[in-house]
Amino acid sequence: MKSTLSLILISLFLFVGIAHSQDEQAFFIKDIYENSLEKGQCDTWLQFLSDSIGGRLAGSQNALDGVDYTLEQLAQISIVDTVYKQACTVPRWERGEPEVVKIKFGDNERTLKALALGNTIGTGPQGLEAEIIEVFGLDTLKQLGRKNLEGKIVFFNRPMNPKRINTGYAYGEAVDQRVHGASRASKYGAKAVLVRSVTTQNDDLPHTGVQTYQADITPIPSLAISTNDANFLSAQLKAQKVSAFIRNTSKMLGDVISYNVIAEIKGNVNPDEIILVGGHLDSWDVGGGAHDDGAGCVHSMQVIKTLSDLNYKPNRTLRCVLFMNEENGLGGGLAYAKESNRKGEFHLAALESDSGGFTPRGFTCTGEADVLPKYLANLQGFDVFLDPYDLYLKPGGGGADINPLKSQKGLLLGFKPDGQRYFDFHHTTADVFENVNVRELRLGAAAITSLIYLIDQYGL
Amino acid sequence: MKSTLSLILISLFLFVGIAHSQDEQAFFIKDIYENSLEKGQCDTWLQFLSDSIGGRLAGSQNALDGVDYTLEQLAQISIVDTVYKQACTVPRWERGEPEVVKIKFGDNERTLKALALGNTIGTGPQGLEAEIIEVFGLDTLKQLGRKNLEGKIVFFNRPMNPKRINTGYAYGEAVDQRVHGASRASKYGAKAVLVRSVTTQNDDLPHTGVQTYQADITPIPSLAISTNDANFLSAQLKAQKVSAFIRNTSKMLGDVISYNVIAEIKGNVNPDEIILVGGHLDSWDVGGGAHDDGAGCVHSMQVIKTLSDLNYKPNRTLRCVLFMNEENGLGGGLAYAKESNRKGEFHLAALESDSGGFTPRGFTCTGEADVLPKYLANLQGFDVFLDPYDLYLKPGGGGADINPLKSQKGLLLGFKPDGQRYFDFHHTTADVFENVNVRELRLGAAAITSLIYLIDQYGL
Numbered sequence: 065m066k067s068t069l070s071l072i073l074i075s076l077f078l079f080v081g082i083a084h085s086q087d088e089q090a091f092f093i094k095d096i097y098e099n100s101l102e103k104g105q106c107d108t109w110l111q112f113l114s115d116s117i118g119g120r121l122a123g124s125q126n127a128l129d130g131v132d133y134t135l136e137q138l139a140q141i142s143i144v145d146t147v148y149k150q151a152c153t154v155p156r157w158e159r160g161e162p163e164v165v166k167i168k169f170g171d172n173e174r175t176l177k178a179l180a181l182g183n184t185i186g187t188g189p190q191g192l193e194a195e196i197i198e199v200f201g202l203d204t205l206k207q208l209g210r211k212n213l214e215g216k217i218v219f220f221n222r223p224m225n226p227k228r229i230n231t232g233y234a235y236g237e238a239v240d241q242r243v244h245g246a247s248r249a250s251k252y253g254a255k256a257v258l259v260r261s262v263t264t265q266n267d268d269l270p271h272t273g274v275q276t277y278q279a280d281i282t283p284i285p286s287l288a289i290s291t292n293d294a295n296f297l298s299a300q301l302k303a304q305k306v307s308a309f310i311r312n313t314s315k316m317l318g319d320v321i322s323y324n325v326i327a328e329i330k331g332n333v334n335p336d337e338i339i340l341v342g343g344h345l346d347s348w349d350v351g352g353g354a355h356d357d358g359a360g361c362v363h364s365m366q367v368i369k370t371l372s373d374l375n376y377k378p379n380r381t382l383r384c385v386l387f388m389n390e391e392n393g394l395g396g397g398l399a400y401a402k403e404s405n406r407k408g409e410f411h412l413a414a415l416e417s418d419s420g421g422f423t424p425r426g427f428t429c430t431g432e433a434d435v436l437p438k439y440l441a442n443l444q445g446f447d448v449f450l451d452p453y454d455l456y457l458k459p460g461g462g463g464a465d466i467n468p469l470k471s472q473k474g475l476l477l478g479f480k481p482d483g484q485r486y487f488d489f490h491h492t493t494a495d496v497f498e499n500v501n502v503r504e505l506r507l508g509a510a511a512i513t514s515l516i517y518l519i520d521q522y523g524l
Numbered sequence: 525m526k527s528t529l530s531l532i533l534i535s536l537f538l539f540v541g542i543a544h545s546q547d548e549q550a551f552f553i554k555d556i557y558e559n560s561l562e563k564g565q566c567d568t569w570l571q572f573l574s575d576s577i578g579g580r581l582a583g584s585q586n587a588l589d590g591v592d593y594t595l596e597q598l599a600q601i602s603i604v605d606t607v608y609k610q611a612c613t614v615p616r617w618e619r620g621e622p623e624v625v626k627i628k629f630g631d632n633e634r635t636l637k638a639l640a641l642g643n644t645i646g647t648g649p650q651g652l653e654a655e656i657i658e659v660f661g662l663d664t665l666k667q668l669g670r671k672n673l674e675g676k677i678v679f680f681n682r683p684m685n686p687k688r689i690n691t692g693y694a695y696g697e698a699v700d701q702r703v704h705g706a707s708r709a710s711k712y713g714a715k716a717v718l719v720r721s722v723t724t725q726n727d728d729l730p731h732t733g734v735q736t737y738q739a740d741i742t743p744i745p746s747l748a749i750s751t752n753d754a755n756f757l758s759a760q761l762k763a764q765k766v767s768a769f770i771r772n773t774s775k776m777l778g779d780v781i782s783y784n785v786i787a788e789i790k791g792n793v794n795p796d797e798i799i800l801v802g803g804h805l806d807s808w809d810v811g812g813g814a815h816d817d818g819a820g821c822v823h824s825m826q827v828i829k830t831l832s833d834l835n836y837k838p839n840r841t842l843r844c845v846l847f848m849n850e851e852n853g854l855g856g857g858l859a860y861a862k863e864s865n866r867k868g869e870f871h872l873a874a875l876e877s878d879s880g881g882f883t884p885r886g887f888t889c890t891g892e893a894d895v896l897p898k899y900l901a902n903l904q905g906f907d908v909f910l911d912p913y914d915l916y917l918k919p920g921g922g923g924a925d926i927n928p929l930k931s932q933k934g935l936l937l938g939f940k941p942d943g944q945r946y947f948d949f950h951h952t953t954a955d956v957f958e959n960v961n962v963r964e965l966r967l968g969a970a971a972i973t974s975l976i977y978l979i980d981q982y983g984l
Contacts, residue, residue, distance in 0.1 A: 098687040227558040229913065229967065264963060423883070423942045425914060453689065454885060454916060482883045482942060484963045503724060503944045507689065 086448065089521060092374070093449055093514045099370050100510035106362035106369075107502045109137060110421070113361065114352030114497040121349040122389035122396075123156030123320045130345045131323045134386055138327040138365060143372035145330050149323035152399035154389040156320045157183050159349055160313030163287055164191065165258065167297060169306040176293040177268050179350060180314040181242060181259065181275040182392055184286040191311030192285070194255045198301050202240055202248050214253030217308050219301075220245045221260045221294050224487070231264060231483045232419065235490075238262050239273070246286035247278040256310050257286040260294040262487065268292050269492040272348050274392055285312055322346075324396045325386040327368060333379040337523070340383045340414040341367050341516055344390035344397075344465055351495035355486060358497075359421030359505060361386045363479070366509035367516055378520050380412060387465040390418065394464060401468030413519050415477040416463025417512060420489075421500045422481035424511035426450075428460025429477045432470060439475045439524050446518050455511055456480075475524055477515070481508050546908065549981060552834070553909055553974045559830050560970035566822035566829075567962045569597060570881070573821065574812030574957040581809040582849035582856075583616030583780045590805045591783045594846050598787040598825060603832035605790050609783035612859035614849040616780045617643050619809055620773030623747055624651065625718065627757060629766040636753040637728050639810060640774040641702060641719065641735040642852055644746040651771030652745070654715045658761050662700055662708050674713030677768050679761075680705045681720045681754050684947070691724060691943045692879065695950075698722050699733070706746035707738040716770050717746040720754040722947065728752050729952040732808050734852055745772055782806075784856045785846040787828060793839035797983070800843045800874040801827050801976055804850035804857075804925055811955035815946060818957075819881030819965060821846045823939070826969035827976055838980050840872060847925040850878065854924060861928030873979050875937040876923025877972060880949075881960045882941035884971035886910070888920025889937045892930060899935045902984050909978055915971055916940075935984055937975070941968050 100106075113120070113130055120127040131149055139147045165178040180186075194215055199205060200222040205213065220241035228234035239262050246257045261271035270288045277283045287310065289297070300306050325345060331337065343360020347353020364384045371378070388396035404411065415427070431439055436459075443457055450457060462476025470476060481504070489495040560566075573580070573590055580587040591609055599607045625638040640646075654675055659665060660682040665673065680701035688694035699722050706717045721731035730748045737743045747770065749757070760766050785805060791797065803820020807813020824844045831838070848856035864871065875887070891899055903917055910917060922936025930936060941964070949955040 097689060101689070102687050226963075227562050229557060229561070231963075423944050456914060484883050484967065485961055488961075501945055501948075503686075503691075507944065 089449060089518065092517065095374055096370055096513045096517065097510045099373050100366065100506045100513065101503065103373065104366055104506035104509060106366040106509050107505055109362040109365060110354060110358050110500060110505065111497045113358040114354040118352050119349040120345060120347045120353050122154040122322055122346040122392050124349065127322055127346050127388065131325055134325045134345065134361060134365065138325065138368070138384065141369050141372045143329050144327045144368060147327045149325055150399060150403065151321050151323055152388055152395040153319050154322045154395040155183070155393055156317040157392065158315055158317060160186055160315060164309065164311040165287060165289060166309045167196070167300070167306050168308070169300045169304055174296070176297070177270050177290040178287045179270040179272040180312045181272055181286045181288055182348065183275055183277070183316060184246065184312070184314050185283045186313040186315055187256065187285045187311050189313065191309055192255055193307060193309045195305060195307045196258070196297070196301065198298060202244060205248050205252055210252045213249065216254055217256045217258060217310065218245065218249040218254045219258045219297065221298055223260060224262055224264050226264055231487050234264065235262055235487060242273055242288065243275055246275055246284050247281050250281040250284045254284060256284050258308070259286065259288045261288045261291050263291060263490065265488050266291045266295065269494055271491045272350060273491045285310060287312060322388045322395070324388050324400055327384040329368065329378055329382045331378050331380040335381050336410060337380040337412040338383055338409055339380050339516055339519055340385055340411055340466065341512060342385035342387055342465060343417045344388070345386040346389050346391055348391060348491050351493045352497060354495050354497050354500050355420035355489050356491065356495055357390065357418045359500065359508070360417035363417040363509045363512050367513045370509065370513045371517070380520050382516065382520070390465050397465035397468050404469065409472070411469050411472050411474040412524060413475045413477060414462065414466040414469050415479060415512060415516065416466045417479040417508065418463050419479065419483060420481050420486045421505040421508055422485060423504045424455060424508045425480050425482050426456030426458065427477050427515060428458055428480055429475055430459065430462050431475050432473050435473045442524050445522065449514065449518060453511065479508065479512050549909060549978065552977065555834055556830055556973045556977065557970045559833050560826065560966045560973065561963065563833065564826055564966035564969060566826040566969050567965055569822040569825060570814060570818045570960060570965065571957045573818040574814040578812050579809040580805060580807045580813050582614040582782055582806040582852050584809065587782055587806050587848065591785055594785045594805065594821060594825065598785065598828070598844065601829050601832045603789050604787045604828060607787045609785055610859060610863065611781050611783055612848055612855040613779050614782045614855040615643070615853055616777040617852065618775055618777060620646055620775060624769065624771040625747060625749060626769045627656070627766050629760045629764055634756070636757070637730050637750040638747045639730040639732040640772045641732055641746045641748055642808065643735055643737070643776060644706065644772070644774050645743045646773040646775055647716065647745045647771050649773065651769055652715055653767060653769045655765060655767045656718070656757070656761065658758060662704060665708050665712055670712045673709065676714050677716045677718060677770065678705065678709040678714045679718045679757060681758055683720060684722055684724050686724055691947050694724065695722055695947060702733055702748065703735055706735055706744050707741050710741040710744045714744060716744050718768070719746065719748045721748045721751050723751060723950065725948050726751045726755065729954055731951045732810055733951045745770060747772060782848045782855070784848050784860055787844040789828065789838055789842045791838050791840040795841050796870060797840040797872040798843055798869055799840050799976055799979055800845055800871055800926065801972060802845035802847055802925060803877045804848070805846040806849050806851055808851060808951050811953045812957060814955050814957050814960050815880035815949050816951065816955055817850065817878045819960065819968070820877035823877040823969045823972050827973045830969065830973045831977070840980050842976065842980070850925050857925035857928050864929065869932070871929050871932050871934040872984060873935045873937060874922065874926040874929050875939060875972060875976065876926045877939040877968065878923050879939065879943060880941050880946045881965040881968055882943070882945060883964045884915060884968045885940050885942050886916030886918065887937050887975060888918055888940055889935055890919065890922050891935050892933050895933045899984050905982065906978050909974065913971065939968065939972055
């Protein structure tokens with residue numbers, strides 16, 4: 065009965081006292097939904113970002129094109145007071161030529177579907193060849209030791225746990241192999257690393273993503289292979305020795321300047337209380353960065369657009385922030401928080417959408433331990449507005465780009481759309497506009513706009 | 525905060541008294557989810573129904589093949605005591621040769637993507653040609669009258685309201701044109717009817733579905749056209765006269781016998797209280813009837829399979845019922861209720877899944893006015909189990925096939941998956957297994973199994 069019956073009871077009590085005011089907010093939220101569903105522009109923006117510009121790896125020209133495009137689009141929204149870009153430092157890494165991973169087993173060969181992981185070095189133009197050792201986690205390396213790993217290609221093959229309902233949680237459990245696999249394997253003298261793609265699907269899509277080198281190790285190449293290929297390789301390894309030829313020409317080119325995009329609407333009553341809504345403009349280079357995180361950017365832009373369409377005059381200062389470089393170092397998020405702290409700003413609330421453009425399920429929230437209980441208590445009053453839209457609000461993460469704002473002691477919120485299909489597309493060539501459902505995307509924007517509106521109306 | 529904070533408070537109180545028992549149920553539900561996600565067979569069954577058998581129009585051989593296949597699969601589940609088929613009378617309608625709808629405007633022609641609607645007559649082998657009159661609802665016909673409509677093709681073009689969040693509701697608002705358009709237009713002498721497909725998408729897929737002829741009218745052909753074609757046609761009609769040539773060879777062949785499929789597990793404690801879970805095995809002839817309603821059938825089969833895998837011994841009698849002919853007359857649902865009433869049975873609860881194989885959102889419930897309040901009050905106790913899975917339980921519809929059981933004064937429940945994408949596929953050639961997400965399908969089965977288990981454990 066998920067709060068519906070208790071909601072009816074609560075509503076009866078509340079309506080005696082403040083029915084009139086609540087009606088106003090409830091009707092405005094209905095307007096937000098109808099405007100978003102009927103006149104949403106978020107899908108038009110997303111199609112341009114994903115299909116016309118394409119993957120927007122931080123440091124690339126595409127990322128700069130994304131900055132210019134969103135800056136120009138935000139400037140056209142009449143409610144917006146100022147639009148500007150904020151410089152930040154980001155790494156420039158290049159994938160290089162198409163990757164080759166060819167395994168040899170007995171008299172057979174098979175070419176695997178592979179993508180170099182972010183920040184990896186290349187193999188050199190000649191490539192490298194070695195025997196493959198399969199492991200199912202970082203800890204296994206210590207047991208195997210240098211005698212088993214030296215000169216080998218380590219194949220990390222622990223799957224995402226299909227039994228987890230929360231795919232984000234399952235991703236978190238599985239992703240350590242991708243991020244740290246190369247560094248750990250290098251310590252034992254491995255020549256390269258292959259990593260099972262982090263997805264619940266068994267398919268032919270390799271998933272890229274960030275990997276980092278520890279300062280004290282010798283960097284070695286690190287590539288993801290598709291889950292179907294990982295399963296095939298694993299089966300071969302049970303029967304016989306398998307070696308692989310790997311070739312990639314990826315390289316790190318050093319730091320460059322890129323930009324966050326910021327649009328601001330000054331508050332009429334409490335201009336010093338900032339409410340931020342944002343996503344990250346950068347993506348991986350493959351695909352179009354549609355769900356990750358073009359969706360979050362256009363959600364945030366749509367919040368401003370819808371409020372503008374509805375002639376809303378915010379009490380507090382609203383900021384739409386499109387962060388640069390979430391995927392590969394958080395350059396934009398860190399630069400934004402640093403500048404905000406320098407100015408002595410206070411973000412009453414910051415909401416990030418970085419979980420895709422799927423049907424909205426709710427929001428998670430977090431903050432400093434000394435202020436969070438007060439916020440949680442106050443948020444209960446929003447139940448009556450969010451329940452009719454089947455949106456939850458519960459403790460949980462905010463978002464990578466907004467986490468650096470935590471010390472300002474505001475509320476950090478994460479938008480949570482349904483997560484079952486997210487890792488079907490995440491960091492792949494399939495993360496394109498075609499795989500986004502327009503109604504789901506627009507509903508996400510409506511849900512976020514509603515919460516931003518409630519915070520602006522009631523404070524926290 | 526959607527009941528999460530209040531849930532914590534409720535839980536604290538409850539846990540003092542009955543923590544031990546609740547733990548047992550909560551752990552069992554976790555087992556249900558894990559088993560469904562890891563070992564679910566529902567997708568294998570659905571792939572066979574949708575791809576190997578295909579569309580299962582009541583009265584067709586495919587529908588009978590579906591009966592045989594599901595009967596055989598259910599018989600293999602060890603927990604099942606009896607499996608049988610139950611005869612029912614269904615109409616046999618045939619679509620005939622591929623439909624032709626060609627519009628002529630000025631010197632131009634365009635062929636529209638069309639599908640004959642269920643039960644329509646044909647145009648005859650020569651087809652028919654007439655001028656098109658566009659209307660936006662049944663009521664407009666009276667205003668236009670016989671002088672404007674006689675000898676014309678009436679084009680019903682009222683779209684589904686995109687502003688509705690609940691797509692099922694929007695469908696209900698728009699579908700009268702499809703169901704009653706031909707009968708109403710015929711009263712004013714129209715020669716045929718074209719109907720805008722009932723979907724929120726603008727695309728090239730025509731959507732079929734049931735249409736019925738009133739007893740007192742002259743039947744006329746009735747066909748759906750795609751929304752893109754409807755928009756194109758509408759634009760032409762604003763500029764000039766448009767005529768159409770229509771040809772279809774559909775025909776009604778009269779009544780035949782088909783079957784419901786029933787699997788039963790006798791209850792150990794209260795065998796006379798029946799808990800039914802079901803979907804409908806028939807579908808339209810185009811596509812594979814994957815979301816509508818192969819998904820509901822395999823959900824229901826998976827309920828039994830999961831409980832069997834977990835060695836569960838039900839207190840009450842569980843029945844998995846796959847109904848025949850929901851789409852075109854409810855022959856199966858009516859036959860089932862008639863036989864059940866004849867035997868003096870009592871269905872404590874009946875749950876239908878007929879809204880697709882998408883991510884579960886919750887359940888709606890209904891019943892006779894004199895018993896429903898008691899059920900609703902008792903259902904509140906399930907909050908604590910369903911909230912962790914973000915599942916609501918609220919008043920609303922049960923399902924077409926189970927509604928005839930209402931007079932037994934049990935609880936009727938409808939499974940509600942996310943509905944945003946349902947009408948992208950509904951009654952089209954795109955309603956195939958490829959458009960079902962396996963994790964979403966399995967989660968639906970897990971959600972339903974959990975509720976069936978709770979009702980079996982606690983009663984109502």
